[in-house]
Amino acid sequence: MSSRWQQYYQLTKPRVVQLIVFCAIIGMALAVPGLPSGAQWGAILAATVGIWLVAGAAAAFNCLIEQQIDAKMKRTAWRATAKGQLSRGQTLIFSALLCALGSAILWVWVNPLTMWLTFATFIGYAVIYTVVLKPMTPQNIVIGGASGAMPPVLGWAAMRGDVGPEALLLCLIIFLWTPPHFWALALYRTEEYRKAGLPMLPVTHGSEYTRLQIFLYTWILLAATLLPFLTGMSGWVYLVSALLLGLGFCAYAWQLWRNYSDELARSTFRFSILHLSLLFAALLVDHYLSPWIR
Ligand code: HEM
Numbered sequence: 001m002s003s004r005w006q007q008y009y010q011l012t013k014p015r016v017v018q019l020i021v022f023c024a025i026i027g028m029a030l031a032v033p034g035l036p037s038g039a040q041w042g043a044i045l046a047a048t049v050g051i052w053l054v055a056g057a058a059a060a061f062n063c064l065i066e067q068q069i070d071a072k073m074k075r076t077a078w079r080a081t082a083k084g085q086l087s088r089g090q091t092l093i094f095s096a097l098l099c100a101l102g103s104a105i106l107w108v109w110v111n112p113l114t115m116w117l118t119f120a121t122f123i124g125y126a127v128i129y130t131v132v133l134k135p136m137t138p139q140n141i142v143i144g145g146a147s148g149a150m151p152p153v154l155g156w157a158a159m160r161g162d163v164g165p166e167a168l169l170l171c172l173i174i175f176l177w178t179p180p181h182f183w184a185l186a187l188y189r190t191e192e193y194r195k196a197g198l199p200m201l202p203v204t205h206g207s208e209y210t211r212l213q214i215f216l217y218t219w220i221l222l223a224a225t226l227l228p229f230l231t232g233m234s235g236w237v238y239l240v241s242a243l244l245l246g247l248g249f250c251a252y253a254w255q256l257w258r259n260y261s262d263e264l265a266r267s268t269f270r271f272s273i274l275h276l277s278l279l280f281a282a283l284l285v286d287h288y289l290s291p292w293i294r
């Protein structure tokens, strides 16, 4: 890829968006009983591409708004917007084009509900979280996390044309997962956030309080991840996976609370990504295996 394309591509925060799209695909798979039919495969493809583009647009818009903040933090200073390699105008056009193209795909080949929900998610992250909440309150990622939690709802809406309780349950799981995911990172990046003037929880309330919050959230998250089994939505394969992953996350959070080190915070952050990826993979495997095992 030429370096200019690479710069634009990196603005879409590809790794984060990959997991977001994966969670949306699981939402789609769970909305269809059994294997999808020929026509459903078309909708799955269109919804995947549409959600991918709009999520990438939201990430690029975030880079546009945070150009100066990104330039102050080591983790983000390399971004083309922060370095001045891409102008505000170029970034705005790029984000608008991705958003328009993704929305059009969702409107034409999926359904209007999915388009509107995806657009609302774009506004939730790019405007409400980035512009309003992030510079204002240490609860920024708790409230703003609602938009990052939407992908299973978008996937479900794409296949069913409605918002089912099953999808809302998956949304709740990502919503509760987000605080320990982000605060683990914020713990070993506290000084960077302080310098950038952002009121992240470890900056405003200190390390120990943040670690306690992480520990409490991992337990609430573990309880919430049992709900798909308890409501009959998923089977034993999912339950065993959720218990192992959830207890693993609680164990990391306990260690982090009692014996803090930056290295442990980094490992906890990495584990959070593994946790969500495997939990959603387990939902998928369970969905196809359960009819044979029950
Ligand atoms: C408001 C909600 C969220 C916040 C504030 C947040 C924050 C962050 C931050 C700051 C990073 C960057 C780590 C780095 O530069 O090393 C990151 C990485 C990551 N996040 Fe999140 N996150 C949120 C929601 C999500 C959601 C909903 C997902 C997926 C469903 C997700 C998946 C990931 C992944 C996969 C990475 C790793 C990226 C890489 O390895 O380069 N995040 N997150």
Ligand SMILES: CC(C)=CCC/C(C)=C/CC/C(C)=C/COP(=O)(O)OP(=O)(O)O
Pocket (backbone or CB within 6 Å): 013, 016, 017, 020, 051, 054, 055, 056, 058, 059, 062, 066, 076, 118, 119, 121, 122, 125, 147, 148, 150, 151
């Ligand atoms: C339409 C749709 C599905 C949208 C999804 C929205 C989206 C991309 C959510 C992911 C959240 C995310 C990248 C947080 C990074 O935090 P940050 O922005 O504080 O991180 P930074 O410091 O790296 O910029």
